[in-house]
Amino acid sequence: MKFLYLATAAFATIDRFFVVVLENTDYDTAMQDQYLGTTLPSQGRLLTNYKAVAHPSQPNYVAMIGGSTFGVSSDSNVNVKQKSIVDILTAGGKTWGAYEEDYPGNCFTGDSYPYKRKHNPFISYTTVAKDSTRCANIVPASQLDTDIQNSNVPNYVFYTPNMNDDGHDTDVGTASNWVQNTIGPLLTNPYFNNTLFLITFDEDESYTTNQVYAVLLGGGVTPGSTDDTAYTHYSQLATVEMLFNLGNLGQNDANATPFVIQ
Numbered sequence: 054m055k056f057l058y059l060a061t062a063a064f065a066t067i068d069r070f071f072v073v074v075l076e077n078t079d080y081d082t083a084m085q086d087q088y089l090g091t092t093l094p095s096q097g098r099l100l101t102n103y104k105a106v107a108h109p110s111q112p113n114y115v116a117m118i119g120g121s122t123f124g125v126s127s128d129s130n131v132n133v134k135q136k137s138i139v140d141i142l143t144a145g146g147k148t149w150g151a152y153e154e155d156y157p158g159n160c161f162t163g164d165s166y167p168y169k170r171k172h173n174p175f176i177s178y179t180t181v182a183k184d185s186t187r188c189a190n191i192v193p194a195s196q197l198d199t200d201i202q203n204s205n206v207p208n209y210v211f212y213t214p215n216m217n218d219d220g221h222d223t224d225v226g227t228a229s230n231w232v233q234n235t236i237g238p239l240l241t242n243p244y245f246n247n248t249l250f251l252i253t254f255d256e257d258e259s260y261t262t263n264q265v266y267a268v269l270l271g272g273g274v275t276p277g278s279t280d281d282t283a284y285t286h287y288s289q290l291a292t293v294e295m296l297f298n299l300g301n302l303g304q305n306d307a308n309a310t311p312f313v314i315q
Contacts, residue, residue, distance in 0.1 A: 067272040067314070069248040070293050071210040073236055074117070074172070075228045075266075076110065076221035079257045083266035088229045093252065095277050096240065097270035100312070103284045105256040105263045106305075110221075113255040114174035117286045118211070120304025128171040130162075137178045138209065138290060139187060141299040148207035151175045152194040154215035160188040167215035167222070172255075175211070201244060209293060212236075240270055248272055249296070249314065251289065273314055280313055288312055 084090035093099075105113050111131070112122035118138045125131050142149045155168040162182060164170050170177070173191065181187045190207075194214075200206045213219070218235075220228030232252060239245050249272030254265040267284070287309035294301050294311075301307045 066247050067249045067296055069206065069208050069210065069245070069272075070251070070289075070296060071212065071239075071245070071248050072117075072251045072253070072289060073212045073214070073232065074114070074219070075214065075225075075232070075252070075254045076172075076216075076219040077256060077258045078220060078225050078228070078254045078266065079259050079261070080264040080266050082225055082258070083254065086225055086229045088233050089225070089252075089266060089268075093232075093268050093270065094279070097250075097268050097276060098274045098278045098280055098314075100267040100269065100280050100282070100284055102281045103253065103265060103267035103288075105254070105265050106286050108256055108260055108263070110255050111171040111174075111177075113286055114172060115177060116305070117289055118174050119178065120287060120290050120302045120306035120309075125177075130170060131177050132182070133178045134180075135178065136180065136302055137175070138293065138302070139175065139178070139181055139190075141294065141302060142209055142297070143187075145297055145299040147209060147297050147299070149190055149209040150200070150207040150211070151191040152197050152210060152212045153191060154194040154213060154218060156191065156193045158191075158193055160185060160191070167217050169216055172213050172216075172219070201242070204244065206244070208297065245271060249274070249292075251312075253286075269312060269314070275315055278315075282310060282313060284310060284312065 111128045112125040115125050116122050175181045216222045218231040250270040253267040287305045290306035291309040291311040
């Protein structure tokens with residue numbers, strides 16, 4: 054059944070997946086924000102039944118790129134000795150990059166506030182952190198401007214705002230303003246015409262249903278549309294795998310529902 058989603062014509066035109074992860078906000082709270090709740094949905098496809106997979110933050114990030122939390126249940130530093138999306142992207146000949154606000158670079162494995170390691174899942178996978186070539190793809194977010202100028206933005210982009218811009222140490226209004234000012238211009242940049250954007254949150258704040266805000270933009274998405282399909286963070290992986298014909302990691306991604314793009 055999963056492969057039926059590949060039939061949509063929109064998939065054929067997408068050459069990049071760009072995910073932005075914000076922090077700790079209930080779905081209803083995000084929807085009360087004018088830009089997140091009204092403006093972006095009018096431009097894209099609002100996913101009204103999208104859920105995170107764990108608490109606290111870090112296991113959700115680990116799951117987004119690995120298909121499992123692998124038993125991670127805290128925000129403490131972890132070293133996950135498993136395959137991730139990096140392995141299948143590399144095997145499939147696709148490029149990837151993690152753009153981390155205020156990241157010091159040089160395969161740094163600690164915290165440097167307002168950058169926090171727990172929001173950078175790639176550095177927690179030993180197949181990335183212990184490989185200098187791979188971890189060189191984890192870069193300060195400021196590198197994105199240069200990569201756009203050089204037409205060198207990778208096929209898969211994972212963008213993490215810092216602890217203020219993602220709303221973690223501030224509020225959803227701050228995160229919304231950041232999205233509008235930082236990601237908004239990319240949505241109208243012709244360079245990203247064939248890019249599928251996902252803007253979402255890592256987990257809910259109230260620890261209830263774990264429903265979080267998620268909206269798809271660009272890449273053949275019908276403006277002003279909604280989708281009540283049950284999706285999770287694993288759907289991100291399933292979508293990228295299908296988009297680039299990568300196979301899967303054999304984790305929860307293997308049975309996750311990819312996004313319907315129409």
